[in-house]
Amino acid sequence: MTTTAPSPLPTGARVAVVAPAAVxxxxxAVAAVLLAPTLPGRIAVHFAADGTPDGWGSPWVMLTVALGLAVVAVALAVAALRARDRRTAATVVLVANLVAGILATGWIAVAASAAVGDGTFPVGWSVLLLGVGALAAAIPVAVLVRAAGPVPANDVTPLEVPAT
Structure with a gap:
């Protein structure tokens, strides 16, 4: 069976797929440059339920992971533009952007808290992390799913089951 290549996305749709991860x-990166001079050698990387830190680590390890995942999310979004199965591409972009958005916002929040605050992590910031991740994931997913072709209904040959 051969499938035709999907029609190219319009420019606005391509931007909507790639822009959230790129942003x-x-x-x-900008937050890292601005906050780097003010960061201590150790920052809180894990918090108890009440927002007090109970785990410590280097700010640079967390930044490297968050920035690396953000770059991977950009690469996956670019690859999704050429994917034959846009629904599968939308799922991949959903996961990548959701996690990248949460980690990036988390690093910025923790770094800002370590630089100018008391080092605690208010519970309300968790809602912000989820909101940024959800928004970054929802935009490209909506575009890719809308641009996906119809799901073939009669694509599979019937299974022959012998009578017993």
């Missing part, structure tokens, strides 16, 4: 990577 995450760019904002994270």
């Amino acid at each position: 995450i990577a760019l904002v994270l």
